[in-house]
Amino acid sequence: MLNESKEYTNEFDNLASSEDSLQRYLKERKHGFIKRLVILVVLWGLIAGYFISPLSKVGEPTIDGNTYLTNEEIIELSQLDPSKYLWENKTKEQVDLLVKHPLIKDVEITVNVFGVYIEIEETYPLAKMKSSTSGSSLADFNYYLRFFR
Numbered sequence: 541m542l543n544e545s546k547e548y549t550n551e552f553d554n555l556a557s558s559e560d561s562l563q564r565y566l567k568e569r570k571h572g573f574i575k576r577l578v579i580l581v582v583l584w585g586l587i588a589g590y591f592i593s594p595l596s597k598v599g600e601p602t603i604d605g606n607t608y609l610t611n612e613e614i615i616e617l618s619q620l621d622p623s624k625y626l627w628e629n630k631t632k633e634q635v636d637l638l639v640k641h642p643l644i645k646d647v648e649i650t651v652n653v654f655g656v657y658i659e660i661e662e663t664y665p666l667a668k669m670k671s672s673t674s675g676s677s678l679a680d681f682n683y684y685l686r687f688f689r
Contacts, residue, residue, distance in 0.1 A: 590653075591625075598622050598629055601656035608643050608662055617641055618649075618658070626651055 590596055599622050603611045618634040631649040638647040638660070646661040 596626050596653075598624050598626060598656050601658050603658045603660065605660040606662060608665060609641075609660070614638070614658065614660065620656065626653070626656070629656060 598620060601615065601620060603614055606614060609617075618638050620629070620634060629651050631651060635647050635649055638644050643662050643665055644660060645663045648659045650657040650659075
């Protein structure tokens with residue numbers, strides 16, 4: 541009879557031990573789920589915050605390769621609006637507008653999360669002449685003499 545009571549006690553201890561381990565397992569699983577959920581919510585919040593914030597606006601582009609045209613002229617020619625968001629930027633249209641200028645041979649516009657990068661390859665001008673048909677500044681035109689492409 542004494543052996544039987546020890547066996548029942550051992551079985552009860554094993555049962556209690558397995559019940560405790562099951563409770564610990566469920567508790568750890570619940571905490572793991574909550575941690576993953578918090579990380580996911582924070583990550584989505586950061587992404588949404590970036591797209592809402594002024595960091596995702598075009599701002600001042602980085603321009604490289606220009607020697608004859610100023611940065612302001614390139615921005616004006618490309619019709620780049622610094623107040624627009626990066627995903628609203630129409631790079632194909634801007635490239636078409638820039639390539640039409642007689643001093644610009646080739647243009648590459650890259651948009652990434654840090655802003656807009658414009659790389660210009662200019663042609664060498666032979667001369668720049670300013671002619672005026674009247675005294676008005678609106679009628680002043682710049683003519684560039686250059687080599688043909």
